[in-house]
Amino acid sequence: MEKKIGFIGCGNMSKAIIAGLVNSGCFESKNILVFDRKAATNQEMQEKFGITPGNSANQVAAEADILIGAVKPNVMLSVISDLASSIKPDALFISIAAGVTIASLASVLGDGQKIVRAMPNTPSLVGEGMTSITPNAQVSKAEIQLVQEIFNSFGKAAVVPEYQIHAVVAASGSAPAYVFILIEAMADAAVLGGLPRAQAYHFAAQAVKGAAEMVLESGKHPAALKDMVCSPGGTTIEAVRKLEDKGFRSAVIESMQHCMARSETMSRD
Numbered sequence: 001m002e003k004k005i006g007f008i009g010c011g012n013m014s015k016a017i018i019a020g021l022v023n024s025g026c027f028e029s030k031n032i033l034v035f036d037r038k039a040a041t042n043q044e045m046q047e048k049f050g051i052t053p054g055n056s057a058n059q060v061a062a063e064a065d066i067l068i069g070a071v072k073p074n075v076m077l078s079v080i081s082d083l084a085s086s087i088k089p090d091a092l093f094i095s096i097a098a099g100v101t102i103a104s105l106a107s108v109l110g111d112g113q114k115i116v117r118a119m120p121n122t123p124s125l126v127g128e129g130m131t132s133i134t135p136n137a138q139v140s141k142a143e144i145q146l147v148q149e150i151f152n153s154f155g156k157a158a159v160v161p162e163y164q165i166h167a168v169v170a171a172s173g174s175a176p177a178y179v180f181i182l183i184e185a186m187a188d189a190a191v192l193g194g195l196p197r198a199q200a201y202h203f204a205a206q207a208v209k210g211a212a213e214m215v216l217e218s219g220k221h222p223a224a225l226k227d228m229v230c231s232p233g234g235t236t237i238e239a240v241r242k243l244e245d246k247g248f249r250s251a252v253i254e255s256m257q258h259c260m261a262r263s264e265t266m267s268r269d
């Protein structure tokens, strides 16, 4: 598309989104404007992806049709208050910060600004992101579609009401971290069983990827898919019994409950 998309802050999440955007061809690289306070990062992104580095946050804000705020939650409001007067009045401002509400963003940017809260995740880097989108009342249906198109270009995107964002953070925003721990633990066990380390990661990661694809593609209940693996008196049911004994489900549910509680607390701070 011909529009310009700007990034304020270019850390782990912006880098994943920019890689996804460039690889999908959704935006021409030159129409991706990046400003991070670390000059080396802007230069690195220009060399790697051919994006246009910004001279300042205000310059990027003044040029962007779609502006993504991607700094840490605790500095988001102060960073955008310095930019508010530069942002184009009809630009879409997308915040990806956890725990920063649309109301607090609007209190800085003004009630007339088109604002979207999005919650992406790092698999955007490999075109497998999952992003929730929550627009304010100023964002038109066509603009919501545009935002979906952008996030769909490197994964999947769905519109959710703002109160559901805490659950989205737990189920997809933060989720890659728990899955990486799971893969690491599975690989450690495989190494214990004699598999070389590199192969252990390969087998474990491919098994996780394949299982996820089965849930997404088959439409079957995860329990039915689990039952298909468990042969009577076999190996899998032994592992399943031990996972239940160790409280695997409960550990996942309670950890995600803490994640959601943290997201709620951040929204009130």
Ligand SMILES: NC(=O)C1=CN([C@@H]2O[C@H](COP(=O)(O)OP(=O)(O)OC[C@H]3O[C@@H](n4cnc5c(N)ncnc54)[C@H](O)[C@@H]3O)[C@@H](O)[C@H]2O)C=CC1
Pocket: 008, 009, 010, 011, 012, 013, 014, 035, 036, 037, 038, 041, 057, 070, 071, 072, 073, 075, 079, 096, 097, 098, 119, 120, 121, 122, 173, 174
């Ligand atoms: N990392 C993740 O998996 C996800 C992160 N998020 C959200 O994305 C946001 C960014 O997170 P990360 O990329 O992980 O953080 P990060 O710390 O890797 O990146 C933040 C970047 O902002 C830059 N920065 C700070 N102040 C600035 C300023 N005034 N002007 C320009 N650049 C500035 C920093 O130099 C840094 O490169 C957070 O609000 C987080 O809640 C959302 C979903 C997933």
Ligand SMILES: O=C(O)[C@@H]1CCC=N1
Pocket: 098, 169, 173, 174
């Ligand atoms: O840990 C965090 O606060 C951010 C939000 C979702 C993933 N990372």
